[in-house]
Amino acid sequence: MEDYRVQLSTRDPASDKYVGSPELWENAQDTLRKVLTELELPFSECPGExxxxGPKTDFMVRDAIGREWQLGTVQLDYNLPERFELEYIGTDNHPHRPVMIHRAPFGSMERFTGMLIEHFAGAFPLWLAPEQVRVMSIGEKFEDYAQQVERQFRAAGFRVTTDLRSAKINAKIRDAQVELVPYMLVVGGRDLDNQTVSVRDRIDGELGALPIAEAIAKLKAEVDNKVIRQVKKSSFQSFAASEDEAHGFPPVIVYTGHDLCGN
Structure with a gap:
């Protein structure tokens, strides 16, 4: 996911909903500003968020249809350790007050999962797909070989199923394509004789016959390298600096009153 922006959510001095002294808040907010600046992450400030x-750094991600969601967040909390009178003994053998960090890299797991589904339009890359490989036999007499292929791929760590229906092979392939299975392995008489599988890629189509070990190695390399070959692109404009400026949004660090915060 590359279409995102970083938001520094700060205290609204005019509000009474916050706990702790203004000094602690300024310290925490200045610390987050320093961290984001040192990491060279462009960000906008949103008072009242x-x-x-305590203040927080929010990662606002735009989904495939242009909606913006908060996913990851890191919150810096100087107030709760103070209220609970938390202490630890430092290397100087004296008590010190810790800093509390509330960290949620994915935010809500359900929201993150929904974003992933929309990001890939359900067509997950091989390493993420719930069903990675589907073996399908051309006829009943090749079912034993199809199940043998399934066992070998399962032993190699793949999530694999076998389609042994009496349907025609074109119907089996169509169903697997519609169900967004990344790879289909078709087996027939020639494959049985040569101990191969006819590999079909959901994106690129027919790849030809490969020995089973070679097919496993090919797919395993794609999984190990976390290859992403296809995503659903938003037709909305990105958060690129030039486009933000065209909409009156500052591509910089300081909050200027523009409506980046949903206000």
Whole structure:
């Protein structure tokens, strides 16, 4: 996911919903600004969007149809350790007050999963797909070989199923394509004789016959390298600096009152 922006959510001085002294808040907010600047992450500030106990860095991600969602968040909390009187003994053998960090790299797991589904339009890359490989036999007399292929791929760590229906092979391939299975392995008489599988890629189509070991190695390399070959692109404009400026949004660090915060 590359279409995102970083938001520093800070305290609104005019609001009474926040706990702790202004000094602690300024310290925490300055710390987050320094971290983001040192990491060279462009960000916008949004007063009033902080949690009641501390400022936070939010990663706002745009989905495939242009909606913006908060996923990852890191919240810096100087107030709750103070309220709970938390202490630890430092290397100087004296008590010190810790800093609390609330960290949620994915945000809500359900929201993150929904974003992933929309991002790939359900067509997950091989390493992420619930069903990675589907073996399909051309006829009943090749079912034993199809099941043998399934066992070998399963032993290699793949999530694999076998389609042994009496349907025609074109119907089996069509169903697998519609169900967005990344790879289909068709087996027939020639494959049985040569101990091969006829590989069909959901994206590129027919890849030809490969020995089973070679097919496993090919797919395993794609999984190990976390290859992403296809995503659903949003038709909405990105968060690129030039486009933000065209809409009156600052591509910089300081909040200027523009409506990046949903206000």
């Amino acid at each position: 902080a949690a009641f106990y």
